[in-house]
Amino acid sequence: MGATEAMAEHGYAATSVAHILGRAGVSRTTFYELFDDKADCFLAAWRRGPG
Numbered sequence: 001m002g003a004t005e006a007m008a009e010h011g012y013a014a015t016s017v018a019h020i021l022g023r024a025g026v027s028r029t030t031f032y033e034l035f036d037d038k039a040d041c042f043l044a045a046w047r048r049g050p051g
Contacts (some may be wrong), residue, residue: 001024001048002020002022002024002025002026003009003015003020003023003024003039003041003042003044003045004045004046005023005029006019006020006022006023007042007045014041015038016036017037017041018039019039020041
């Protein structure tokens with residue numbers, strides 16, 4: 001998942017939505033259709049677990 005890769009590289013605080021978009025290969029519009037914000041995306045990634 002793009003979010004976990006970006007956060008592993010930059011750390012949570014320094015990871016921007018733009019970092020996540022670049023890793024995930026999705027548009028900003030798509031990101032915000034799926035998540036409320038970076039924290040919501042992080043929680044979804046955490047719930048999904050490794051892999």
